[in-house]
Amino acid sequence: xxxxxxxxxxxxxxxxxxxxxxxxxxxxxxxxxxxxxxxxxxxxxxxxxxxxxxxxxxxxxxxxxxxxxxxxxxxxxxxxxxxxxxxxxxxxxxxxxxxxxxxxxxxxxxxxxxxxxxxxxxxxxxxxxxxxxxxxxxxxxxxxxxxxxxxxxxxxxxxxxxxxxxxxxxxxxxxxxxxxxxxxxxxxxxxxxxxxxxxxxxxxxxxxxxxxxxxxxxxxxxxxxxxxxxxxxxxxxxxxxxxxxxxxxxxxxxxxxxxxxxxxxxxxxxxxxxxxxxxxxxxxxxxxxxxxxxxxxxxxxxxxxxxxxxxxxxxxxxxxxxxxxxxxxxxxxxxxxxxxxxxxxxxxxxxxxxxxxxxxxxxxxxxxxxxxxxxxxxxxxxxxxxxxxxxxxxxxxxxxxxxxxxxxxxxxxxxxxxxxxxxxxxxxxxxxxxxxxxxxxxxxxxxxxxxxxxxxxxxxxxxxxxxxxxxxxxxxxxxxxxxxxxxxxxxxxxxxxxxxxxxxxxxxxxxxxxxxxxxxxxxxxxxxxxxxxxxxxxxxx
Ligand code: OOB
Numbered sequence: 100x101x102x103x104x105x106x107x108x109x110x111x112x113x114x115x116x117x118x119x120x121x122x123x124x125x126x127x128x129x130x131x132x133x134x135x136x137x138x139x140x141x142x143x144x145x146x147x148x149x150x151x152x153x154x155x156x157x158x159x160x161x162x163x164x165x166x167x168x169x170x171x172x173x174x175x176x177x178x179x180x181x182x183x184x185x186x187x188x189x190x191x192x193x194x195x196x197x198x199x200x201x202x203x204x205x206x207x208x209x210x211x212x213x214x215x216x217x218x219x220x221x222x223x224x225x226x227x228x229x230x231x232x233x234x235x236x237x238x239x240x241x242x243x244x245x246x247x248x249x250x251x252x253x254x255x256x257x258x259x260x261x262x263x264x265x266x267x268x269x270x271x272x273x274x275x276x277x278x279x280x281x282x283x284x285x286x287x288x289x290x291x292x293x294x295x296x297x298x299x300x301x302x303x304x305x306x307x308x309x310x311x312x313x314x315x316x317x318x319x320x321x322x323x324x325x326x327x328x329x330x331x332x333x334x335x336x337x338x339x340x341x342x343x344x345x346x347x348x349x350x351x352x353x354x355x356x357x358x359x360x361x362x363x364x365x366x367x368x369x370x371x372x373x374x375x376x377x378x379x380x381x382x383x384x385x386x387x388x389x390x391x392x393x394x395x396x397x398x399x400x401x402x403x404x405x406x407x408x409x410x411x412x413x414x415x416x417x418x419x420x421x422x423x424x425x426x427x428x429x430x431x432x433x434x435x436x437x438x439x440x441x442x443x444x445x446x447x448x449x450x451x452x453x454x455x456x457x458x459x460x461x462x463x464x465x466x467x468x469x470x471x472x473x474x475x476x477x478x479x480x481x482x483x484x485x486x487x488x489x490x491x492x493x494x495x496x497x498x499x500x501x502x503x504x505x506x507x508x509x510x511x512x513x514x515x516x517x518x519x520x521x522x523x524x525x526x527x528x529x530x531x532x533x534x535x536x537x538x539x540x541x542x543x544x545x546x547x548x549x550x551x552x553x554x555x556x557x558x559x560x561x562x563x564x565x566x567x568x569x570x571x572x573x574x575x576x577x578x579x580x581x582x583x584x585x586x587x588x589x590x591x592x593x594x595x596x597x598x599x600x601x602x603x604x605x606x607x608x609x610x611x612x613x614x615x616x617x618x619x620x621x622x623x624x625x626x627x628x629x630x631x632x633x634x635x636x637x638x639x640x
Pocket of ligand 1: 336405406408410428430431453511513528539
């Protein structure tokens with residue numbers, strides 16, 4: 100198996116330890132300590148179920164035992180695709196307790212994406228929930244096993260059907276906790292993928308736990324907090340900023356929301372006295388609209404975090420007066436760096452900036468296209484390295500050569516400016532991905548799907564501004580012969596076993612793409628030109 104690892108230079112690693120960022124604790128140890136200190140407190144609320152910390156640990160250990168009994172060894176990589184349910188925590192902490200490594204897929208992912216993650220991670224098992232949102236994940240599991248036979252075991256939360264339950268028989272002995280190496284990879288996140296397929300992001304116990312602990316301090320998360328998990332918890336933001344892992348670390352209570360819509364979330368906030376939650380901007384807009392007419396008392400909410408995509412100042416300034424809570428902007432990435440506005444920042448900073456890094460040792464460079472630093476306040480490319488930002492993607496030398504500088508900085512692809520007080524303002528980005536309501540979609544990946552059709556000669560995919568989604572996916576297509584109906588292309592895309600959020604929102608047929616005199620044009624240039632043309636033609640809304 101290709102080793103999963105993440106390595107910082109020795110001198111920096113020593114520095115991060117000396118500063119107390121990397122404590123040497125592992126996730127398996129954290130859950131044991133928290134379950135001891137907060138045994139009787141509620142860890143998670145999920146519909147009618149409430150589990151204490153003691154119960155969560157007991158369940159995690161039973162699940163760890165089930166994984167071992169199925170022949171999985173410490174170090175095994177396991178794709179986890181689960182919605183916001185209490186069992187998500189049982190499974191993930193079960194894996195940590197067994198020294199196994201979760202690879203996080205989103206509930207929206209389908210066969211094409213799962214097969215890619217499973218192959219790339221050399222996964223041996225898959226964990227799913229039986230059904231969610233009208234979709235049966237047990238069928239998808241069967242397809243995955245056909246496509247990637249190495250995924251030889253499937254575990255199901257709920258009704259297992261032909262597969263295995265996540266818990267063995269009740270009398271299975273709890274697994275003895277494993278002494279994992281804190282510098283080893285604890286889990287694998289998935290990149291939004293600016294070029295081609297998603298990349299795998301290995302995060303260590305030391306680095307991820309540091310970002311979580313420091314996030315708790317910045318976001319005011321304590322054992323008295325109640326965190327509403329509204330966004331899909333497999334995503335880095337609701338998982339660790341400070342998210343469900345922050346809540347666990349603090350001994351707080353997590354309320355699992357089956358959907359982030361105000362009809363579901365507002366009653367939960369009222370009933371459970373939720374104090375903090377995180378949303379992407381389009382959902383924050385929905386909440387603002389719903390709050391005006393809602394009969395629910397959401398006054399327990401102290402902090403609303405908004406991140407994943409740019410939250411426009413016009414919407415941001417409405418949060419305090421209309422929702423009665425403090426807004427916290429969160430500008431982060433699964434690769435590491437997370438910026439927050441601080442809860443006691445002046446309103447102007449909270450509304451107009453995306454905050455500043457977690458750590459004094461987050462190194463930030465803002466440079467022009469030649470790599471020279473820009474003047475203060477000027478926009479430039481954001482590069483970063485630090486105690487919780489990765490140094491490499493897993494098993495992808497080409498992507499690593501593009502995404503990291505020789506001295507270990509991660510090229511974020513974001514264009515930012517820094518204010519005099521050191522806050523970052525996101526101005527746009529250099530890379531060709533579409534940020535559709537916080538979901539990052541690679542233009543290349545969508546083009547590749549379109550090019551699989553015989554009646555598509557060429558395709559270029561760009562983002563267009565969208566008043567609700569922030570950005571939407573627009574595909575320019577040069578047909579081969581007669582143009583097929585746009586609706587037919589969308590239907591066909593949906594049937595390609597990919598996440599539905601990757602299907603173009605808009606399709607424009609063109610006769611051809613302009614080329615230069617030598618007949619060449621880079622895809623990047625082409626996309627930029629098509630986007631400009633669409634904007635000039637008034638394609639904004
Ligand atoms: C979060 O993580 P990813 O990996 O899904 O996406 C990272 C990218 C950033 O490079 C940036 O392009 C964009 O998403 N982004 C924002 C933003 N937050 C993320 N762009 C503008 N304003 C923001 N507030 O999206 C993520 C990870 C951890 C915490 C929060 C978000």
